[in-house]
Amino acid sequence: MKNLLFSFFLIFIFCQVNAQNDLIANVYERQTISLNGNWKYIIDPYENGYYNYRYQPFDQQEAPGAGAFFNNSKSQSPSDLVEYDFDQMDDITVPGDWNSQKKELQYYEGTVWYKKSFDHTSSNNKNRLFVYFEAVNYKSEVYLNGKKLGTHVGGFTPFNFEITDIVKEKDNFLVVKVDNKRLKEGVPTLNTDWWNYGGITRDVRLVETSPTFIQDYFIQLNPENNQKIEGFVALNGAQKSDQKVTVTIPELNIAKEIITDATGRAEFGVSSKNIKYWSIENPFLYKVEITTGEATTTDQIGFRTIRTEGSKILLNNKPVYLRGISIHEESPLRGGRGYSKADAEKLLDWAQELGCNYVRLAHYPHNEQMVRLADQKGILVWEENPVYWTISWENEATYDNAQNQLSELISRDKNRASVIIWSMANETPNSTARNTFLEKLAQFTREKDSTRLISAALEQKNYQGSKTVRTIDDPFADVVDILSFNEYIGWYDGLPEKCETITWKIEQNKPVIISEFGAGAKQGLHGNKNERWTEEFQEDLYVKTLAMIDKVDKVQGISPWILVDFRSPRRVLPKIQEGWNRKGLIAEDGKKKKAFYILQQFYKDKEMSQ
Numbered sequence: 051m052k053n054l055l056f057s058f059f060l061i062f063i064f065c066q067v068n069a070q071n072d073l074i075a076n077v078y079e080r081q082t083i084s085l086n087g088n089w090k091y092i093i094d095p096y097e098n099g100y101y102n103y104r105y106q107p108f109d110q111q112e113a114p115g116a117g118a119f120f121n122n123s124k125s126q127s128p129s130d131l132v133e134y135d136f137d138q139m140d141d142i143t144v145p146g147d148w149n150s151q152k153k154e155l156q157y158y159e160g161t162v163w164y165k166k167s168f169d170h171t172s173s174n175n176k177n178r179l180f181v182y183f184e185a186v187n188y189k190s191e192v193y194l195n196g197k198k199l200g201t202h203v204g205g206f207t208p209f210n211f212e213i214t215d216i217v218k219e220k221d222n223f224l225v226v227k228v229d230n231k232r233l234k235e236g237v238p239t240l241n242t243d244w245w246n247y248g249g250i251t252r253d254v255r256l257v258e259t260s261p262t263f264i265q266d267y268f269i270q271l272n273p274e275n276n277q278k279i280e281g282f283v284a285l286n287g288a289q290k291s292d293q294k295v296t297v298t299i300p301e302l303n304i305a306k307e308i309i310t311d312a313t314g315r316a317e318f319g320v321s322s323k324n325i326k327y328w329s330i331e332n333p334f335l336y337k338v339e340i341t342t343g344e345a346t347t348t349d350q351i352g353f354r355t356i357r358t359e360g361s362k363i364l365l366n367n368k369p370v371y372l373r374g375i376s377i378h379e380e381s382p383l384r385g386g387r388g389y390s391k392a393d394a395e396k397l398l399d400w401a402q403e404l405g406c407n408y409v410r411l412a413h414y415p416h417n418e419q420m421v422r423l424a425d426q427k428g429i430l431v432w433e434e435n436p437v438y439w440t441i442s443w444e445n446e447a448t449y450d451n452a453q454n455q456l457s458e459l460i461s462r463d464k465n466r467a468s469v470i471i472w473s474m475a476n477e478t479p480n481s482t483a484r485n486t487f488l489e490k491l492a493q494f495t496r497e498k499d500s501t502r503l504i505s506a507a508l509e510q511k512n513y514q515g516s517k518t519v520r521t522i523d524d525p526f527a528d529v530v531d532i533l534s535f536n537e538y539i540g541w542y543d544g545l546p547e548k549c550e551t552i553t554w555k556i557e558q559n560k561p562v563i564i565s566e567f568g569a570g571a572k573q574g575l576h577g578n579k580n581e582r583w584t585e586e587f588q589e590d591l592y593v594k595t596l597a598m599i600d601k602v603d604k605v606q607g608i609s610p611w612i613l614v615d616f617r618s619p620r621r622v623l624p625k626i627q628e629g630w631n632r633k634g635l636i637a638e639d640g641k642k643k644k645a646f647y648i649l650q651q652f653y654k655d656k657e658m659s660q
């Protein structure tokens with residue numbers, strides 16, 4: 051009974067925590083002020099700035115006093131007792147993880163406090179002001195001028211808080227407690243195969259809006275009617291109901307007037323026979339403008355349809371083979387978490403040099419620059435919720451956390467034509483609790499966005515005990531639109547020649563993506579192809595794996611593991627790994643391995659045969 055009550059308490063807190071985040075869509079086109087740059091930071095492994103000595107949170111005390119770091123206290127007289135001072139601390143750069151910025155924090159998992167001071171003069175004293183974080187890993191408590199704005203859980207999705215009534219003209223102090231501790235009940239959970247980069251890892255900005263503004267919108271092609279553009283607009287503010295909103299798409303001569311309902315939301319649909327569809331070859335983006343009496347926002351939106359038909363994936367009703375690659379979000383330019391347009395350009399340029407028309411952004415939502423650039427470059431995208439390996443399937447609060455992160459991802463990217471697949475999970479062990487968890491996530495996703503496909507890296511096994519026939523063995527296969535699975539025959543399972551003995555039997559009539567295969571190689575290490583860690587071994591595995599999977603008719607795409615070597619605390623083999631997972635086709639210094647050219651040729655041949 052106690053556990054049940056505790057679960058309800060956690061759910062209540064979680065709902066309170068994340069309910070405030072009515073995400074503002076497309077901050078790039080808003081009136082914003084960047085808070086990027088130097089912040090002050092305090093490392094606080096004992097959370098001494100958050101709990102009093104009786105382990106009670108200061109921000110739940112009537113008078114938290116000078117011990118609470120979020121008060122940014124200063125000694126006012128020689129006798130005052132204040133045991134911290136942000137302004138005497140060193141700087142840390144935002145955006146950016148702390149692990150790659152500060153040597154003493156490379157492996158740190160715990161709390162770091164951030165503080166940014168700023169002045170603010172509103173352009174119109176009737177306007178409203180929000181603070182918008184693109185991502186903070188993993189849990190953040192946010193305060194302005196000593197007042198708690200809220201808490202956010204999840205290291206890879208955006209959130210915002212309104213600060214209209216708290217912000218002052220001078221000497222504001224924004225304080226963020228960031229805690230990247232891995233948690234058994236977390237999403238992801240304790241064990242992952244990537245570096246646990248902590249910090250304010252993406253941009254922070256102030257967003258100024260009119261009193262009633264356009265908070266959210268979804269504008270996409272009807273999945274069943276490619277001459278119908280439909281969606282909704284949602285206003286936020288006192289004058290949000292019964293408001294006239296105009297959605298214009300000038301190049302289609304569309305100017306649709308709609309009236310919001312009592313909740314400030316208006317749905318619409320407009321038809322056009324002249325739509326230029328977004329495609330890989332021609333990633334055409336329309337300028338879309340949404341206006342009310344006092345507010346305007348614009349976006350660049352591509353219109354396309356994506357669906358499956360039997361074992362085919364149809365983009366604009368034409369079969370497409372996904373020539374992909376998996377990518378982790380690490381900056382190829384400076385190491386650490388990627389976040390910038392330059393990081394995204396480098397990664398996607400390498401993917402296109404490889405011959406890709408598709409990328410799998412593993413294993414969590416990447417920064418928004420990646421999907422906006424994919425929209426412009428004509429690259430299809432798989433985005434993934436960090437439900438990875440051994441999640442706490444029975445824990446209600448864990449499910450709510452997973453759903454909230456997925457909801458924030460879909461809210462952020464639902465207008466991006468490049469995004470075609472929402473992935474529910476990666477390599478999760480089959481169980482009743484896990485199937486219930488994933489089925490609920492899938493249902494939630496389809497209700498929130500019916501225009502995209504759902505997948506997940508499923509479980510596979512020997513077919514009816516055979517040693518040479520493999521198949522998908524996963525009840526979630528009946529739920530997803532696209533069957534995907536990771537296979538490591540030749541690396542974790544035998545040696546590369548084993549690929550020559552294996553066939554695949556896919557019983558479901560759905561498209562298949564091989565979401566991972568690969569082998570580790572130290573760039574520059576050469577030898578015989580049976581010597582593990584040489585480039586020749588990795589090259590041979592690619593040759594044999596591509597030959598094996600190319601015989602499977604239902605395979606409509608692959609995203610080999612992985613574009614670039616990436617940091618992982620699990621990988622500690624001296625002289626070879628030393629904290630790096632070496633399955634990249636490119637080393638962290640940008641040098642390509644021999645297997646890169648094997649895959650590049652395979653994609654050239656695949657493109658020619660389409």
Ligand code: GCU
Pocket residue numbers: 243413476477536566611631633
């Ligand atoms: C798994 C997993 C990856 C991991 C990879 C590996 O399939 O999905 O996150 O990095 O294998 O072992 O290198």
